[in-house]
Amino acid sequence: MWVAALLLATLLGTGLVFLSPDRYAGKLAAAVSAVPALGSIYMYWVYLTQYGGTGNALLSPADIAFGQQIPWITLGELEVSYYVGLDGISMPLLALTTVLTTLAIVSAWTPIDERQSQFYGLMLFMEVSLIGVFSALDFFLWFVFWEGVLIPMYLLIGVWGGPRRKYAAIKFFVYTNVASLVMFAGLFALVFSTDLTSLSLPAMAEAFRTASGLPTIAGVNLMTISFIMMFFGFAVKVPVFPLHTWLPDAHVEAPTPVSVMLAGVLLKMGTYALLRFNFTMLADTARQLAVPLAIIGVVSVIYGAMLALAQRDLKRIVAYSSISSMGYVILGLVAFTPYGMGGATFQMIAHGLISGLMFMAVGVIYNTTHTRMVGDMSGLADRMPWTVGIFVAAAFGYMGLPLMAGFAGEYFIFQGSFNAPTLGGAAPVLTSLAMFGIVIVAGYLLWAMQRTLFGAFSLETDYEVSPAAFHDVAPLAVLLLLVIALGVAPDLSFAMIQDSISPVLEIGGGA
C-alpha cells in the first residue's frame, strides 16, 4: 500500500503542477515532492527498525517489505501483475530518489525561468517513474517505469537545455532506447526458452537459476548471449566505457537540476538493473564472465578519470568523473563478496548524493558567474563563502576523504574485490589499478578548485558576484549533511544492503 500511495500522491501532484500557473509551479512542486520524500523517509525508518535481516526481494519473496501484488494482464500464458515491494537494496535507492528530487526542484527555482509548470511537472513525472523503477517487482511493470523515465528526461534536456540541447537530447534518447530494446530482446529470449508463466522478478530469478537444456547459438549458450545483451542494455545507462559518449553531452547541455537527477539517480538505474538482472538472476554466468566485466569496470574508472583530467568545463569534469565512479560499482559487483557487492550498492547511494551535490554546487556558481570554464574565474571563495565551502567539502568527499560517504563506498569495494574469488589472480592487479583512479580524481579536482575558487578574485564576465540565496545553498547543506552522516555511520544503509546482498552470494555454484 505504501508504494502505491507514493506513486499515486506523486502522480496526482504531477497533474496539479502541470495545471498550475508558472509563478507558483516551483513552490508547489517542492511541496508536492516533499510528500513522497517524507513518506519514503518514514518507510526507511520503519524498515530500519522492523525489517532487520530481511532477505533479497528476488530470492525470498516472502521477506519483501511493503509488498503488494494485484493481477493485471494475461497474455496467452504469461501473467503480468502490479507487483511492488522493497528490500535492503531498493529501500535506500528509493529514499535517495525522493530526497534528491525534492532538493533538485528547490535548486531549480533560480535557474529555471520559462515554462515553469511544464518543467516541474516533468520533474515530478520522472520521480513517479523512478519510484516505480526501484520498487517494481514485475518485469512488465518495471519496464513501463523504466521507459517512462526516458520521456521526461528527453524533454527536460531538449527544452530547457543549453545551446546544443537538441543534439544532446536526441543522442540520449537514441542511445538509451536502443539499449532498452537490446536488453528487452535478450531477456525475452530467456523468458520464452524457460516456460515462464509469470513475469514477476522472483519467478524469473527462480526460472533462470534452475534453467537447463537451453539452446546454443553458434556454440554459445543462450544464457551467455542473453547475459551479454542485457549487460549491454544496462551498461549504456550506467554508463561504462565505451558506451558512455551520450553522458557528457547530456550533462553539459542539461539544466543543473536535471543533471543532478541524471547523475544522482538515473545512472543508478543502470547499476541497480545490473545487480537485479545480470548479477542476481544470472549469477552463474556473471561469475564466469567476472574477469572481462571487471576489466570493463577498471577501464571505465581510469578512462573516465583521464577524460575528466582533460576538461576545462566544471560540469564536464564532474560528468566524466561519474563514469569513473560508476566503474567502481561494476568492479564491486563482479567481486561477488559481501563487501564487494554491498560496497557497490552503497557506492550507488554515496555517489548519488555526492555527484548530485557537486552538480548542484557547480550550478549555483554558474547561476552567479554565468561561466563554468576553469580559466574564466578565480578567487570565488571570497565572494561566495558558503557555496565554495560546501563545494570543497563535496570535492573531498569525491576524492574519498574518510568520514564521508565516498570513502566508505570505495573502501568497501576495494576491500571486497582485492581477494575476490571470482577474479582469481587478477583481483589484486585490477583492484590496484582501480585505486589509482582515486589519485587522478584528486589531481583534477584539486587543480580545478585551486584555479577557480582560490587566489585573487577575477572573472571574465561582468556579472555581479555575491553570495547565493538561501534556497540555493540549503539543498547543498542538506546533501552534505547526508554525505557526512553516511560516512560516519555507514550502517545506516550498509547493514540493510548486506542483509539483502548475502542471499545473492549464497546462490549458484560458482567460486
Place this chain on the structure above:
Amino acid sequence: MVALPDWMALAPALSLALASLVLLLADSIDPDSTNTGLLAGISGVGSLLSFGFAGWFITAGTGMANDTGVALFNNQLVIDQMALFFMAIVGSVTTLVVLASYDYIASHDYQAEFFSLVLLSATGMSLLSAANSLATAFIALELVSLPSYALVAFLKHNKGSVEAGLKYFLIGAVSSAVLAYGISLVYAATGVLRFDGVATAISSGTIQTISEGSIQAQSGDPAVPMAILGVGILMIIGGVAFKTASVPFHFWAPEAYEGAPAPISAFLSSASKAAGFVLAFRVFAVAFPIDDLLAAGGAINWVMAFQILAIATMFIGNFAAATQETVKRMLAYSSVGHAGYVLIGLAAVSGSGEGLSLSLSAGMSHLLVYGFMNTGAFLFIALAEYWGVGRRFEDYNGLGKEAPVACAAMTVFLFSLAGLPIGGGFFSKFYLFSATLNVGAWSLAAALIINSALSLFYYSRVVKAMWIEEPNGSRTIESYPMGLYTAVVGAAVVTVLLVPGFNRVSEIAFQAAQLL
C-alpha cells in the same frame, strides 16, 4: 427477459446504414441550407449506436452461446465475437472521425453527402467483419471502397485531393479485379463460396456443393485442383494486401492519405485497414486452414507468404517513414509499417488451435489500440490543417506553446505508436512480440524490435518540433474547435486508459479468435 430477434445481431451495421439514409433524407428536405450540427449529430448518433451495440453484444456474450455465433441469411453473415470486436473498432473510429469532421468540413459544401458517404463506408466495414462467404465479403468490400474513393477526392478544388482520389480509385479497381478473379478461382476449385465450405473442400479434398444449407460433396467426388486453388489464394492475398496497405500493394496509401482530408485519412488508415484485416483473418483462419492445406498438398503455404509480406511491410513502411519531410506523409508510411506489425497475426501461426488464436488475437488487439492512437494522430493533423499550420516538420515548431493540450495528446499518440509504454501501443506490440516468440519466429521478432526502434526516431521528430524547437514565423491560432479537440483528447484518454485496460481487450480478442 425478452430475447432479441436474430437479425438484431446486425444492429451495429444497421444503425450505420440507417443513419446514412436519414442523412440523405434530412438533406433532401431542404437541400439549399446546411446545418452542420444536425448532420454531424445524426452521424454521431448512428456511429455511437453502432459502437454501443457492438460493445453491448460483446459484454452480453452474443456469439459465444454456440461456436458459430449468430448466423444469418443462410450463413452468409456470421455475427460472432470476432465480428463484434471489429464492429466496435469501426464504430469507435467512425465516431471520432465524425466528431472531428464537424469542425473540419464546416466551411465546405456537400456536407450531407460527406457524412453519408462516411457512414456508408463504415456500414461496409461493419458488414465485412461479419461476412462468412467470399461473395458477401466482396460486396461488403466494394461498399467500403466506393464511398472512400469519393471521400478521398472530396476537396474537389484541391489538386492533391483529386489526384489522390484518382490514383486510389485506379489501384483500387485493379485490386478489386484481382480479388474477384481470385475468388472465382477458389470457387472453381472448391465449388463453394462459404468459408466453412471452402475449408471442408480442402480438408476432404473433394469439390463441395451446398444444398439446403448444408455442405456436401459433389456427386462423383471430383478432386480439388490444388494448383488452381493456390493461384486463387495468392490473388486473394493480393487483394487483402491492397485493402490493408501492405507491401506490395501499399503505394497508394501515402498518396491517398496525404491528399485526402485529414479526417478521411484517419478513417481510411484505421477503420478501413481494420476491415481489410478482419477479412484476411477470417478467410485465412477459417477458409484456408493451414494444416489441412499443407496436408492436402496445397500449392501455397500462406503462412510463409505472410511472413515475407510482414517483414517487407515493416521495413519498407518504417524506412520510408523515416525519410519523409511532411508529417502527414510520415504518418501514412508509418501506417504501412503498422500494417506489417498486424500481419504478424497471420505470419506467426503454427497450425490451428492455440497458436493461431494467440497470434490472431495479438493482431486484433494491435488493431484496436491502433484504431485510437492512429486516428488520434491523423485527427491532430486535421486540427493543424484547420489552423493552417504547414505540412512539413518545421511548420510544427513551437506548437506546444500555443496548444499544449492538443500537443500533449499528440505526444501520447506518437510515443504510443512507437511502442513506449505511455499508451496501449506498447502492450499490443508486446503481445505481437510474444506471439512471434511463441512459434519461434525469430526473424519476425527481430524485425518488430528493429522497426520499433527505428520508428521512435521519426515519431520523435514531431515531438521535438512541437516542444523543443522555437516557433518560426508568425502563426496565430485563433480558435480552438470543440469537435476536433474533443475527438483528439478523447482518443488520447482512451490510448492511455488502454494501459490498465489492455487485459480486457486481449481477453476478448483471444476468446474471439478461439471461437473462430
